[in-house]
Amino acid sequence: MHANIIAGGTKQTRELYIRSLLSPQIDLLHLYAESASLTLKQVHGLISSLGVIARFPRLIWIEEANLLTPPSQNALLKLLEEPPQNTTIYLTCRSARALLPTIASRCQTIALPTNDLRSTIYALRSLKEIMSLSVGDRLAGISKMDRATALIWFTTLEAALCDKLHARSLSPSQLTTLGKIAHLALAGHEKLLSNCSVSLVRESFLLHLPHAV
Known part of the structure; x- marks a missing residue:
């Protein structure tokens, strides 16, 4: 249209x-x-x-x-x-x-998607599920996504991570892991804005994502 x-x-x-x-x-x-x-x-x-x-x-x-x-x-x-x-x-x-x-x-x-509590919980739950998979399963399960949708996904994830990083109940190791994920999400976001391949950006994010929070 x-x-x-x-x-x-x-x-x-x-x-x-x-x-x-x-x-x-x-x-x-x-x-x-x-x-x-x-x-x-x-x-x-x-x-x-x-x-x-x-x-x-x-x-x-x-x-x-x-x-x-x-x-x-x-x-x-x-x-x-x-x-x-x-x-x-x-x-x-x-x-x-x-x-x-x-x-x-x-x-x-x-x-x-609205940036409310529901979308924040969904983004973190989705991330946790991905992190529980092996690298091979992460890549095998990757779905096709256009640039706009990928940008929204990374932006929603960044907002969710920002909220999570401000929680006082996190241990030092959790803070370190979440900080690394936030860095990966920001890097992926910037690459998408630079017109890098959507599939390559998402694959790189999944490959470097830690295995546990």
């Missing part, structure tokens, strides 16, 4: 999702609030800029789309229905319900 809403997660994970889609062969048009809201004037300016012929496929990113005023959202309807050729539109926001129903109905909604 040419129009998408990226909802949920945090502002950081929503941005990471968009950044993972970019490359030197993508023309990015980024619309964001310069004051308290995204104005009708800004939307009209965006639409006018689409009249210029682009060298590469275009990606329109409307950041924190919930800040669009109702007139601004109405002005977007035609663009969402009939975007120019080779143009994909992404609206990022905390919840698709913050947008007019007429906007949401014209977009595909992609829900990111």
